[in-house]
Amino acid sequence: MATQHSRSAARIMMAPAVILLLGWMLVPLTMTLFFSFKKYLPLRGDSMANGLEWVGFANYVRFVGSSSFWPSIQATLIIVGGVLIVTVVLGVLLAMLLDQPMWGQGVVRILVIAPFFVMPTVSALVWKNMFMDPNNGLLSYLWKAVGATPVEWLSQAALPSLIMIVSWQWLPFATLILLTAIQSLDSEQLEAAEMDGAPLLSRFWYIILPHLSRAITIVILIQTIFLLSIFAEIFVTTGGAFGTKTLTYLIFQRVLESQNVGLGSAGGIYAIILANIVAIFLMRIVGKNLDA
Amino acid sequence: MYSKTSFVTATAAALLMTGSALAETLTIATVNNGDMIRMQGLTDDFTKKTGHEVEWVTLEENVLRQRVTTDITTKGGAFDLMTIGMYETPIWGKNGWLVPLDDLSAEYNVDDLLPAMRAGLSHDGTLYAAPFYGESSMIMYRTDLMEKAGLEMPDAPTWQFIRKAAAAMTDRDNDINGICLRGKAGWGEGGAFITVTGNSFGARWFDENWNAQFDQPEWAEALNFFVDMMNESGPSGYATNGFNENLSLFQQGRCGMWIDATVAASFVTNPNDSTVADKVGFALAPNSEGVDKKSNWLWAWALAIPAGTQKADAAKEFIEWATSNGYIELVAEKEGWANVPPGARTSLYENPNYKDIPFAKMTLDSILAADPNNPTVKPVPYVGIQFVAIPEFAGIGTEVSQEFSAAYAGQQSVEEALAKAQALTNDAMEAAGYR
Numbered sequence A: 001m002a003t004q005h006s007r008s009a010a011r012i013m014m015a016p017a018v019i020l021l022l023g024w025m026l027v028p029l030t031m032t033l034f035f036s037f038k039k040y041l042p043l044r045g046d047s048m049a050n051g052l053e054w055v056g057f058a059n060y061v062r063f064v065g066s067s068s069f070w071p072s073i074q075a076t077l078i079i080v081g082g083v084l085i086v087t088v089v090l091g092v093l094l095a096m097l098l099d100q101p102m103w104g105q106g107v108v109r110i111l112v113i114a115p116f117f118v119m120p121t122v123s124a125l126v127w128k129n130m131f132m133d134p135n136n137g138l139l140s141y142l143w144k145a146v147g148a149t150p151v152e153w154l155s156q157a158a159l160p161s162l163i164m165i166v167s168w169q170w171l172p173f174a175t176l177i178l179l180t181a182i183q184s185l186d187s188e189q190l191e192a193a194e195m196d197g198a199p200l201l202s203r204f205w206y207i208i209l210p211h212l213s214r215a216i217t218i219v220i221l222i223q224t225i226f227l228l229s230i231f232a233e234i235f236v237t238t239g240g241a242f243g244t245k246t247l248t249y250l251i252f253q254r255v256l257e258s259q260n261v262g263l264g265s266a267g268g269i270y271a272i273i274l275a276n277i278v279a280i281f282l283m284r285i286v287g288k289n290l291d292a
Numbered sequence B: 001m002y003s004k005t006s007f008v009t010a011t012a013a014a015l016l017m018t019g020s021a022l023a024e025t026l027t028i029a030t031v032n033n034g035d036m037i038r039m040q041g042l043t044d045d046f047t048k049k050t051g052h053e054v055e056w057v058t059l060e061e062n063v064l065r066q067r068v069t070t071d072i073t074t075k076g077g078a079f080d081l082m083t084i085g086m087y088e089t090p091i092w093g094k095n096g097w098l099v100p101l102d103d104l105s106a107e108y109n110v111d112d113l114l115p116a117m118r119a120g121l122s123h124d125g126t127l128y129a130a131p132f133y134g135e136s137s138m139i140m141y142r143t144d145l146m147e148k149a150g151l152e153m154p155d156a157p158t159w160q161f162i163r164k165a166a167a168a169m170t171d172r173d174n175d176i177n178g179i180c181l182r183g184k185a186g187w188g189e190g191g192a193f194i195t196v197t198g199n200s201f202g203a204r205w206f207d208e209n210w211n212a213q214f215d216q217p218e219w220a221e222a223l224n225f226f227v228d229m230m231n232e233s234g235p236s237g238y239a240t241n242g243f244n245e246n247l248s249l250f251q252q253g254r255c256g257m258w259i260d261a262t263v264a265a266s267f268v269t270n271p272n273d274s275t276v277a278d279k280v281g282f283a284l285a286p287n288s289e290g291v292d293k294k295s296n297w298l299w300a301w302a303l304a305i306p307a308g309t310q311k312a313d314a315a316k317e318f319i320e321w322a323t324s325n326g327y328i329e330l331v332a333e334k335e336g337w338a339n340v341p342p343g344a345r346t347s348l349y350e351n352p353n354y355k356d357i358p359f360a361k362m363t364l365d366s367i368l369a370a371d372p373n374n375p376t377v378k379p380v381p382y383v384g385i386q387f388v389a390i391p392e393f394a395g396i397g398t399e400v401s402q403e404f405s406a407a408y409a410g411q412q413s414v415e416e417a418l419a420k421a422q423a424l425t426n427d428a429m430e431a432a433g434y435r
Helices: A004-036 A058-065 A069-099 A105-117 A120-131 A138-145 A158-183 A187-195 A200-227 A232-237 A247-257 A261-285 B002-022 B034-041 B043-050 B061-073 B088-094 B115-120 B143-148 B159-169 B190-200 B217-233 B243-251 B264-268 B312-322 B325-335 B346-350 B360-368 B393-408 B414-431
Strands: B025-031 B053-059 B081-084 B130-135 B137-142 B177-180 B255-261 B280-284 B299-304
Touching (some): A058 A069, A069 A200, A158 A200, A247 B061, A247 B393, B025 B061, B034 B053, B034 B325, B053 B061, B081 B312, B115 B130, B130 B312, B137 B264, B159 B177, B190 B393, B243 B264, B325 B346, B393 B414
Parallel strands (some): B025 B081, B177 B255
C-alpha cells in the first residue's frame, strides 16, 4: 500500500510527462479553436502579426452550410463502417484458418500480416496503378480475359474501391488480434461440443464467437479511431472526387487548397466533436463487452 | 602599429566572410517533370562555376504547390528557391512574398524572354520569377491513323472536325481510342483542360461582377460536347486520366489524338519512350465553329526566390544559370536540341539548330495565340486562361473539376454537375468577400 509520501513522490515524478502530453494536445487544440473564430486567409495577406479579424461563429455556420459537408460525413461513415465489416468478418475467418495446423504455418502468417507494414501511400499507389487502372491494370486484364468490359474502379465504384484498399491494409491487424484470441480458446470445450454432436456452425456461433467478442471490440475501437482520420489513400487515388471526400479530406481542402485557415479550423472542431460522439457511442454500446 | 593590426584583422575577417558568402547551399523545391529532373542531373555545372551546392526537394505537382504555398504563407523559410507557375507568381509578387528579379545581369538578357511569359510572371511590370520553360497546349495526332481514316488535319481545326476525326480513328477491338483528354479532378489537371474548352465555346468562369457563370448555355454546350465526344471515342476511365496517364497511353499507341501541353511533344517524339515517335503530327488547339477563341492555354514553370531567404544573391546566380541561353546550350550539347527547355526565350526560336525540330513552330504559334489578358469571348474581371488569377481559385477550381469528373464517370448528369459548380463557386466567392 502506498504511503502519502510515496504517492507525492510518484506525482512529482510523473508531472513532467503529464505536462508535456497535455501541452502536446492542448496547444494545437487551443490554436485550432482560436483560428476557428477568426478570418484567416493567408493568401489575402492575413497574418498573426497583423492581427486577425474576429468573426464569431461565421466559420462554423459556413462550414456546415457548405454543400460538401453532409456528403463528407456520409462518406466518412460509409468508409469506416465498410472497412470495419470487411476486416472483422474476414479477420475472423482468416484467424480460424490460420489457427489450423498446416505446413509452413510461420511463413503463411508472416505473409498475411505483411500488408500492415506497407505505407498507406505506397499501397494506394500500387492498388491504383497495378490493379485498378482501367487500361493497364491487372483487374482489367482479368475482366477482358473473360470477355467483360473492365470496371473503372476508382471512378465508377470509388467508395467500394477505397474500402477494398483500406481493408487490405487493416485486415492483418484484425487477423493478428483475433488469431491471438482464438489461440487462447480452450480446445477441450470445442471437442466436448463436437462429441455432443453440435454442428460446425453452432460451435462457431455459441463458442468461438462469444469467446472472440472482446478481441472484436478491441479491433473495432482501435480501427475506428484510425479510420476516422483516413487521408493518404483518398489523396493518392481519387483526390476527393467521385464522392470520396471524407470530413478529414474536406478540412484539408479548406485549409490547404483554399487556404482558408479559419474555415478549416471550424471543420477541425466539428471533426473532434464527431470523433468524440463516435468514441462515447462505441464505449457505451460495444465497450460493455470489456467489463464482462 | 595598432591600426595596422586591426586593418589586417578586418581584412582577414572580410575575406573570410566573403568566402563563406560565396559557398552557399541552396535548397530548391521543384516539380518532378522531365525537364526539371534533367536540370538536377546538370547541377554539377552550376556548382563548378559558382561554388554553391544545391539540395533538391523534388515533389509531384499537387504536393509541390501545397508545400511551397504553405511555406510562403507561414514564412516557413524551408526553401531558397521555389518552382512556381504563372498562377502563383503575380499573386505572391503583389503580396511582397517574392524577391523582385529587376537586377539580373546584362548578359542574362531579360529582354529575350518571350513577352507572354514575361508578362505572366510579372506584377505591375516587375518580374518576380524567371521562366524555366513555357508552354501552351496543342493537338498531337497520329499521322498514320489520320491517313487510314481518310482525313487530313488542318493547321487550325475546329472541335467539330476533331470529334469527327476521333470517331473515325477509334478502333476499340485494337484498343485504339480516337482521342485522349484530361478528365482527372484538380484545377491544374482536368480543371485546366475543361476551362480552356469552355473558353473555346464562348463560356467564362465569372461575369464582370464575379458571379459564377456555370448556369449559362455556353458551359452546358461545352461540357455536353466534351462528355459526348469522350464517350464516343475516349479511353475508358478518362475521368481519372491526367497528363501522365494520357502521355503513357499516347506513347503506347493507344490514342489517335491528344490535346495537351506543348512540352509533351518532345516526349511523344522520343523513340526511346514512344512506340509512335515517327508518326506524330501537330496542330493548333481547336475552337468551336464560330467562336473566336482557341482552347489553348499559357503556362510557365518558373524559378522564384521567397522574400525571407538569407541567400538571395546565390539564388539569383542559380536563376541566371538555369534559365539562361547558356543552360539551353548545355542541354543541347548533352541531350540534343529536341530536349532543351522550350517556350521561354525568343532567341531559341530563331536558332537554326532548333528550327528543324518538328514541333518547334507549332509550340511557338500556340504560345503566341494565347492571351491571358483576354481569355474569353465575353469580358471577364480576371487574368489567366486556364485558371483565374485570384487566391481562392486553387480551391474552387479543384472542387468544380471534381463535380465535372463525377459527370465524366457517369455518376451525375452534366446539368447536375453544372448546378453544383455554380452553387459552390458562388458560396466560395461570397466567403472571400467578392460578392
